[in-house]
Amino acid sequence: MSDSNNPLFNQSLEKGLAVLRGFGAARRTMTLADIALEAGISKSSAQRMVHTLEELGYIRKHTQSRRFQLTPKVMEIGYNYLAADILVDVANPYLAELNQITGETINLTEPDGLDMVYVSRFVAPKFIPIHMPIGSRIPMYCTGAGRAYLSGLGDDEVHRLLASSKRVELTRHTLTDTAAIFDRVLTCRKLGYATNQEEMFLGDMTLAAPIFNSNGVPVAAVHVVVPTSRWTLQDAEDKMASSVIQCARAISNSIRTL
Structure with a gap:
């Protein structure tokens, strides 16, 4: 959480980032009033932020609709993170190998707040029902990757993160009870996935396993996507769980030597 009372805190920068974060799949284009509402700032402040971001090339106004939208330059910021992330470079060969072994889509996720x-x-050549591009976010509480990451934390921290999560029932199968979710986290500690x-x-x-740094702190998770059109969960566990665990351990061992 930001400390806006700190004299070093730059509120103008905070507002500019809030404008950029306001865009998304549900708000591909916005009017100035829309931007002010989504960013939680005044219309005059939104106008200054938009003008600056437009001059810098991160936002443009559509010539016909006169609505604002993001430009591809925004991706430069995210790309710079990936380019500087040593974990991604180290993990990619192991992820590619797991992709070949399982024939299914393999993903690497890192924690950010309550999300992964x-x-x-590494996408499977076969059909997968859900497309999750780089930068997509998934909640920890109801995903294999999230629970794998949580399994590496202390109990108090796990309970704190689960209590802070909204725990929305996304499908009829979603676990929302913290005790039930914690049981799944404990199972991961026991089984390794x-x-x-x-x-x-x-x-x-999904089947997922945690990745640890040299201090034994969880820093990421690797998971394989298992479509119900091709697998039962039990069959997937029998045939893939050990490979997912081995992949995560290989990545963990590699980053410990850096």
């Missing part, structure tokens, strides 16, 4: 963020992805059975998207299951 996709930072690398976590599961998600259609809790976020129908037709989508």
Whole structure:
């Protein structure tokens, strides 16, 4: 949470970033009034922010609709993070190998707040029901990757993160009770991998394992997407769980030597 009372805190920068974050799949284009509302700032402040971002090339106004939209230059910021992320470079060969072994889509996610963020992805040649591009966010509480990451934390921190999560029932299979979710986290600690059975998207299951740094702190998770059109969860666990665990351990061992 930001400390806006700190004299070093730049509120103008905060507002500019709020404008950029206001855009998304549900708000691909916005009017100035829309931007002010989404960013939680006044219209005059939004006008200054938009003008600056437009001059810098991060926002443009559509010539016909006169609505504002993001430009591809925004991706430069995210790309710079990925380019500087040593974990992605180290993990990619292992992810590619797991992709070949399983024949299914493999993802690497890193924690951010109450979410896991996709930072690398090796897509299966077969059909997958859900497309999750790099930068997509998934909640920790109801995903295999999230539970795998949580399994590496202390109990108090796990309970704090679960209590802070909204725990929305995304499908009829979503676990929202903190005790039930915590049981899944404990199971992951015991088995070395976590599961998600259609809790976020129908037709989508995952197996995930945590990645640890040299201090034994969880820093990411690797997961394989298991479509219900091709797998039962039990069959996937029997045939893929050990490979997912081995992949996560190989990545963990590699980053410990850096």
